[in-house]
Amino acid sequence: MVLSFTEENYLKAIFSIGHAYHLNEVSTNQISEHLNNKAASVTDMLKRLAEKKYIDYKPYKGVRLTDKGKKTAVKIVRKHRLWEVFLVEKLNFKWDEVHDIAEQLEHINSDELIEKLDVFLGKPKHDPHGDPIPDVNGKFNVQKSVALSQVKIKQNVVVTGVTDHSPHFLQYLSNSGIGLGDFIRIESVNEYDSLLTIKLNKNKTLFLSHKAASNILVEVRS
Amino acid sequence: MVLSFTEENYLKAIFSIGHAYHLNEVSTNQISEHLNNKAASVTDMLKRLAEKKYIDYKPYKGVRLTDKGKKTAVKIVRKHRLWEVFLVEKLNFKWDEVHDIAEQLEHINSDELIEKLDVFLGKPKHDPHGDPIPDVNGKFNVQKSVALSQVKIKQNVVVTGVTDHSPHFLQYLSNSGIGLGDFIRIESVNEYDSLLTIKLNKNKTLFLSHKAASNILVEVRS
DNA sequence: TAAAAAATTTAGACTAGTCTAAAAAAAAAT
């Protein structure tokens, strides 16, 4: 079965809302907000997707992906993230420039293409923002990272991802010299406003707002 | 101005029909045949494209691309052929497998992407079938090749392209060991059925029907 | 050069996806 562009975007939206908030049931309004359209339009589409067995839908009760729907959504995520790796690693795009292009490329329909792209890129496990790339069977590498804002003082950590994917935030990190794989040690936290003083790569001293730190994912390294 | 998928396909169709038959004016029926849809649908779309100044259209009189329309069409051809190079050179697709995927990729909208892809591929001048890739300004490398069927006996030629792009024909050539850049010398032509006896790369002797030879483009080398 | 054939356009209908406005159901608050 071949889905339209639009249908694929609805499935992806349902998947990522559920994923982000650890929900099974996703509401009509959440979807319409995520897709920037009206709730009435969402209702129409939900009926169509339910008809085709991609979702379970009970009027007024929200919606949940079926196995078929989940599989489809994960495949789109896989494609999106593989293309992002391609754009950054091979074409030298910056990590804040790739989202919109990958948003288009993720709808290209060819299983052979995805698998050959995967091989060409060396079967990467993470995209340029540190998000895990599901394998061909839809399995995700579970991430056990925490927000930098949750890390105890004087602890050494490695940057593994971000939770805010906006170009604005990504550029801010780049400009500060922070990227995936960098080492960070929290030197102190201001009591009044939670401003963090950090040491980057055992070298540069930087200040980070609590908000920024809460959107940086890290893993503890001894 | 951003065109829909469908509008882009119409412009590409008008361009390639005109190109193939060296026509300026293209008829409604030619387009409908090329796109496998009905003439009535074509008429509707022609009105829309004329409205947007991509074509000059006079009812019953056929249609011609404006400069704006030509520029758009050539850009789609450029994208299509660059993606074909990517698929063959980087992802190891065969030359008979890439058309349908490139047909999708050609509609991805990002000037920066095309130019970075072009650089990544080493600014190729030809696609995997030998067709010229227009440069960023829409200029084509003029091809001065002729069909193998037109070449005089005992002449040395190099394969530079094909005029039949069907997987069937391309596979037939691959199976015969014929690809771009190969050397061919016509040893004899049968008077009765024009069957060609050729020597491939100064090595293998092969037989080619007149039909096959008429779809192989070559350049004379001494 | 008038009749027949072919090509093209118009008219009207259909689907996918969207919208606004109104109705209905569920949740929250008094």
Place this chain on the structure above:
DNA sequence: ATTTTTTTTTAGACTAGTCTAAATTTTTTA
């Protein structure tokens, strides 16, 4: 336990792109 608010759905309309059937224009042919 009603009333109010919020959420969701229904009804009806719009656009892009398609179709069939009928009408019109152009071309061909006798």
